[in-house]
Amino acid sequence: MKMTIVPTTELTPCLRCPLRRTGAFAGITAEQLAFIQGFKTREVVGATGDLLMREGETTGELYTLLSGWAFRFRMLRDGSRQILNFLLPGDFIGLQEQLGVGSPHGVELLTPARICCFPADQLWELSRVHPDLSYDVTWLAAHEELIVDENLVSVGQRSAQQRVAMLLVHIFKRAESIGLKRADGSVPFPINQQHMADALGLSLVHTNKTLRKLVGAGLHAIREDRLQLLKPDSLNRLADYFALPMRLRPLI
Amino acid sequence: MKMTIVPTTELTPCLRCPLRRTGAFAGITAEQLAFIQGFKTREVVGATGDLLMREGETTGELYTLLSGWAFRFRMLRDGSRQILNFLLPGDFIGLQEQLGVGSPHGVELLTPARICCFPADQLWELSRVHPDLSYDVTWLAAHEELIVDENLVSVGQRSAQQRVAMLLVHIFKRAESIGLKRADGSVPFPINQQHMADALGLSLVHTNKTLRKLVGAGLHAIREDRLQLLKPDSLNRLADYFALPMRLRPLI
DNA sequence: CGCTCGGTTGAAGGAGGTCAACTCCGGTGG
């Protein structure tokens, strides 16, 4: 609710982008990198709970999450909230806003975050000068849809246990893929039970009870905002989840 | 299951594309139109129930639904099916397939349909030669995600009555927007109760009972595969649905 | 004529929602 999102005084140069060093993203030419650098107008930081985007409002910007986690969501009149998907470092944000007037969803930070900002009205300029980057933007849009598809399958067809298992496995995989896994096998997990409930279409109470059941069965553990999968195979089977092999993802 | 999708002997020339005449789509330059015409390699027709895409398989093609309806879906091991979204004339299909190996979802025809086919491996060529068209492809990807978002909100947060109301209103709006509304106020509705159930994450039986309740309240009517909204305002209120104003959509 | 498919309805049971209470923190201010 508060609005502590503020510009930083110094920009992280794309040339030294910490995300690219993870090796989790597709390679890029020096020229492309230079263009992205020029495309980037500012960099902002925000604290947990800050709104990067408000439902119905326009920012005129596109974003890349440089560090930190967030989520896209929509509110209903009765106060209930649906989390559409979680956003991890490297995720591109704001394409939906270009479809009409105002963003159809809000974006809230799950952790302190650092965000690269791009002027939305120059997206077509990007298309013109760097067709390959435009292709990448399309890729990112399709990829996010894939994740939402996955969530919809969960919420529509799976039992509470399966949904929770799916969420844990999916988040773990995504975090792992961008190099967030520690030596002890844990990844950051800044998602509380209310977030999980809102993402899975479950009540808070039932989410809690389901989590306790999985923990009781020794399938996973969450400690100090970090997630460990103790029996990944069991979780995969429970969730009926098979991760399909993906190309190296682009980063704008 | 059967595979009666077959190439047509004669292509519909893009210059005389029946969809563009509806006025539902954004304008386009002659040059762009010519490029699209060249991009299009063939045209196929299929019957109700045909699979345009199979889960996990690769076609190497992108599609535009020229006429007819379809839906994207995913199956789970236990045989349950989640319909991700419905596809209407003008919708672009197949971007997700580009993300990895094989399509992450199936596409099945709801009606006899006519489909324009494009070679997927030349999508980047399109980006290079016509940046504005590339921008349009991104737009279409983001737009489809918006629809999936909408479905996810329904399935995750709304009651059975609200979900059904939402589906009816949403499909009506989409059909209307591409000029499918007749003078009597009805639009085509080739969606049966099993489809609705699979899209909404409800059982067939409960979908039926919910529909009967709405019909009993005089909110809508479905006759001979056509849908009429008798009390659109009541349905909108019930579904907590506010359609946001959209730009004129592109057509590839 | 019989078969299948889509729709309809009733009855019974269960997964998950709601309500309520309690704990365990980490502030924060007297």
Next chain:
DNA sequence: CCACCGGAGTTGACCTCCTTCAACCGAGCG
């Protein structure tokens, strides 16, 4: 220093919305 507070997690009791099972109907069709 400690009392107070709010947020997150936990647990039990009860209830309801939705699922499941089962049966039946009508239309289209080989």
